[in-house]
Amino acid sequence: xxxxxxxxxxxxxxxxxxxxxxxxxxxxxxxxxxxxxxxxxxxxxxxxxxxxxxxxxxxxxxxxxxxxxxxxxxxxxxxxxxxxxxxxxxxxxxxxxxxxxxxxxxxxxxxxxxxxxxxxxxxxxxxxxxxxxxxxxxxxxxxxxxxxxxxxxxxxxxxxxxxxxxxxxxxxxxxxxxxxxxxxxxxxxxxxxxxxxxxxxxxxxxxxxxxxxxxxxxxxxxxxxxxxxxxxxxxxxxxxxxxxxxxxxxxxxxxxxxxxxxxxxxxxxxxxx
Amino acid sequence: xxxxxxxxxxxxxxxxxxxxxxxxxxxxxxxxxxxxxxxxxxxxxxxxxxxxxxxxxxxxxxxxxxxxxxxxxxxxxxxxxxxxxxxxxxxxxxxxxxxxxxxxxxxxxxxxxxxxxxxxxxxxxxxxxxxxxxxxxxxxxxxxxxxxxxxxxxxxxxxxxxxxxxxxxxxxxxxxxxxxxxxxxxxxxxxxxxxxxxxxxxxxxxxxxxxxxxxxxxxxxxxxxxxxxxxxxxxxxxxxxxxxxxxxxxxxxxxxxxxxxxxxxxxxxxxxxxxxxxxxxxxxxxxxxxxxxxxxxxxxxxxxxxxxxxxxxxxxxxxxxxxxxxxxxxxxxxxxxxxxxxxxxxxxxxxxxxxxxxxxxxxxxxxxxxxxxxxxxxxxxx
Numbered sequence: 001x002x003x004x005x006x007x008x009x010x011x012x013x014x015x016x017x018x019x020x021x022x023x024x025x026x027x028x029x030x031x032x033x034x035x036x037x038x039x040x041x042x043x044x045x046x047x048x049x050x051x052x053x054x055x056x057x058x059x060x061x062x063x064x065x066x067x068x069x070x071x072x073x074x075x076x077x078x079x080x081x082x083x084x085x086x087x088x089x090x091x092x093x094x095x096x097x098x099x100x101x102x103x104x105x106x107x108x109x110x111x112x113x114x115x116x117x118x119x120x121x122x123x124x125x126x127x128x129x130x131x132x133x134x135x136x137x138x139x140x141x142x143x144x145x146x147x148x149x150x151x152x153x154x155x156x157x158x159x160x161x162x163x164x165x166x167x168x169x170x171x172x173x174x175x176x177x178x179x180x181x182x183x184x185x186x187x188x189x190x191x192x193x194x195x196x197x198x199x200x201x202x203x204x205x206x207x208x209x210x211x212x213x214x215x216x217x218x219x220x221x222x223x224x225x226x227x228x229x230x231x232x233x234x235x236x237x238x239x240x241x242x243x244x245x246x247x248x249x250x251x252x253x254x255x256x257x258x259x260x261x262x263x264x265x266x267x268x269x270x271x272x273x
Numbered sequence: 274x275x276x277x278x279x280x281x282x283x284x285x286x287x288x289x290x291x292x293x294x295x296x297x298x299x300x301x302x303x304x305x306x307x308x309x310x311x312x313x314x315x316x317x318x319x320x321x322x323x324x325x326x327x328x329x330x331x332x333x334x335x336x337x338x339x340x341x342x343x344x345x346x347x348x349x350x351x352x353x354x355x356x357x358x359x360x361x362x363x364x365x366x367x368x369x370x371x372x373x374x375x376x377x378x379x380x381x382x383x384x385x386x387x388x389x390x391x392x393x394x395x396x397x398x399x400x401x402x403x404x405x406x407x408x409x410x411x412x413x414x415x416x417x418x419x420x421x422x423x424x425x426x427x428x429x430x431x432x433x434x435x436x437x438x439x440x441x442x443x444x445x446x447x448x449x450x451x452x453x454x455x456x457x458x459x460x461x462x463x464x465x466x467x468x469x470x471x472x473x474x475x476x477x478x479x480x481x482x483x484x485x486x487x488x489x490x491x492x493x494x495x496x497x498x499x500x501x502x503x504x505x506x507x508x509x510x511x512x513x514x515x516x517x518x519x520x521x522x523x524x525x526x527x528x529x530x531x532x533x534x535x536x537x538x539x540x541x542x543x544x545x546x547x548x549x550x551x552x553x554x555x556x557x558x559x560x561x562x563x564x565x566x567x568x569x570x571x572x573x574x575x576x577x578x579x580x581x582x583x584x585x586x587x588x589x590x591x592x593x594x595x596x597x598x599x600x601x602x603x604x605x606x607x608x609x610x611x612x613x614x615x616x617x618x619x620x621x622x623x624x625x626x627x628x629x630x631x632x633x634x635x636x637x638x639x640x641x642x643x644x645x646x647x648x649x650x651x652x653x654x655x
Contacts, residue, residue: 168341169374171361173439174391183387187378 029246036239043234053240063241066225070205073136073221077143078200084144085151085200086193090181092152093159094167111149119146120213127214134216142214143204150203151196158192159185198256202249290353292317292475293338293443298347298357300333307333309499310347315443315477320469322490323479326522330499331479335445338477339368351442362391367441371448373432375420381407381431382416388439406434409468426457433465437472446478450485462489483523487511495519511570515558517653520568527571527620530655533563540590540647543567547618552590553650566655573649574622576610576641592650594643596620598635610635612643 010018036054040047057063091098092105111119123142132138162185170180186193208223215221220228226238291314300308307330315321323331336342337349340361349357356364367388376384385406389399407413410430420428429449436444449465450458466489469476480486486493487507494504502522503515514520521528531545541555543565551567599619600611605626612620620643635641 163372163374165370165372165374166376168339168361169368169370169376169435170387171341172339172366172368173388173435174362176360176362179391184376184378 032239033243036243038236043236053236056237057240063225066220066222069219070222073140073143074201074204077140077147077204078197080144081148081151081200082193082197085148085196086155088152089155089159093156108149108152111146116209120210124213134214135219138214139211139219139221142210143207146210147200147203150199154196154199155189155192158189162188291315292352294350296348296350298337298344298349300337300342301345306499311501313494313501315475317475318473320476320489320491322486322493323477323496324483324486324493325496327481329496331496332447335447335477335479339366339445340364365442366445367436367439368445368447369432369436369449371451373428375428375431377420380416381412381418384431385435385438388435392439402438406438410434425452426461429453429461443475443477446476448479465489495522517566517655520651520653525571525621527569529567529618531565531567533565541652547616548594548614549616551592552647553652554648556652560652561654564655565652568651568653569645569649571621571623573645574620575644576622576624576635578641590647592645596641596643598637598639598641601637608634612641
């Protein structure tokens with residue numbers, strides 16, 4: 001509703017640049033989606049509409065188990081990263097200037113700028129050194145270390161803008177510091193915690209580099225599986241998988257925005273003015 | 274002794290014992306002492322105001338009473354018990370925060386019930402108390418709203434109800450009117466006073482607004498640089514400040530430096546360079562030196578046009594000084610004049626506009642005589 005008057009005021013130049021930008025971002029995806037319905041065996045040749053590559057995917061045991069593995073790794077590592085990342089954010093914003101604070105925050109942000117190859121390699125060396133069986137847990141731990149800092153960044157910005165006196169008021173009204181966090185702080189930072197979890201989940205689902213260093217036989221994640229398939233030549237089945245991923249992301253985003261809209265409207269209805 | 278008498282007697286005995294004793298409390302932030310060996314007694318049922326310029330340590334003191342800061346030295350006693358190290362959630366003290374700190378995710382009802390739930394009251398008791406509190410601050414019917422759906426004044430009342438709901442021994446209010454506009458502020462001040470009298474609760478308010486402190490408080494403690502400069506009733510503070518700093522901080526004042534010339538029979542003569550000799554009443558407290566200053570409130574200076582004969586009512590010894598009007602500020606209820614005395618001093622005089630016609634007014638550059646009685650002058654150490 002807000003966008004309509006703004007759009008009306010756009011000049012032809014603005015509209016053109018907007019269209020070009022959107023095309024740059026989304027045209028490849030649109031082409032991917034269209035080709036996923038291609039009946040032809042050749043990726044670049046159009047052979048009419050078909051769902052055969054979707055059927056192929058749902059019958060591809062190896063691909064399905066890779067998807068299941070990816071979902072499990074993403075869910076567990078995102079949850080662990082959210083808990084650890086939120087605690088780190090709380091420590092950084094609420095514990096005052098404790099000894100080694102700068103070092104701690106620096107170390108926390110290191111994975112943000114560290115090349116993934118180095119993170120992956122060093123984790124591999126660690127797992128080899130401690131003689132850990134590489135598989136589900138090593139990938140999960142690796143993804144937790146990668147995504148935790150993202151959660152911290154997201155949660156920390158929200159915590160920083162949160163009025164400190166809210167927690168003090170909770171304590172004043174009889175909460176010990178832990179209860180004050182649970183009753184007041186956590187509900188208020190929950191949107192950013194959820195956002196952090198979703199970010200961590202997507203990052204984990206995406207990752208090829210770190211996963212390929214830390215995974216073992218029998219625990220191949222979806223991106224690794226896709227990557228190895230593509231190396232042998234792009235199969236139309238890959239298009240179908242990618243379309244499904246894009247589709248599910250779109251559904252999640254629409255659902256999330258609907259939920260947030262609905263909850264804010266409920267708040268308005270609760271007290272008619 | 275009847276029961277009623279005994280109760281009255283006990284109530285009086287209770288009132289005599291201070292509820293809160295602040296004993297040589299120190300709070301340092303790095304090198305700076307925000308609160309510096311400050312001692313203060315607060316009686317039960319008192320409305321006490323902490324007044325001072327920003328950065329004087331008044332908020333730090335209040336936060337120590339609430340438990341959000343820990344004193345570096347000294348003790349804080351509530352009902353005779355040392356609470357210096359007791360965390361906020363175990364103190365029978367509640368605080369109303371400057372920005373109200375209402376929980377945005379909770380309704381008005383849940384905000385007020387928050388502290389009661391922590392206290393473990395039964396459900397029915399909580400309901401009854403919340404309803405009582407809503408009625409107390411006239412917010413009936415608003416209980417389902419969220420803080421963001423309330424006006425500033427309503428938010429303030431929710432914050433007050435939430436802080437009062439636990440029936441604290443002591444209620445701390447940190448600049449409770451700062452976020453309200455002037456009109457609303459005046460109403461709220463009166464309402465807060467009525468509420469305090471009705472509940473018989475002890476309030477400590479922090480403010481930088483001296484009119485607010487004077488209007489509401491039984492006693493005012495004026496703080497500067499971490500110390501209490503004077504603790505007194507509003508009238509004492511204004512009419513009998515104990516130092517030049519207080520005299521200049523509270524209200525408007527004319528201050529003329531001089532030296533004591535002679536003294537006797539309740540009168541003292543002070544020789545000043547910029548206003549000539551001034552006759553003042555001998556102060557009750559002994560002065561430490563004869564280098565003093567004479568302080569006179571602007572509304573105690575009377576102006577008359579140069580030609581007019583002195584008022585018949587003027588007692589002998591009234592100070593009369595001639596000068597020229599240097600500035601006029603009309604403020605509706607009163608007019609403030611600046612008078613440049615012939616001897617050099619600039620004297621502020623404020624005259625209540627008790628009649629409508631303008632003939633009473635003086636004009637810039639008009640010659641006038643400024644009069645003030647010796648009893649209205651204060652003599653303070655420089």
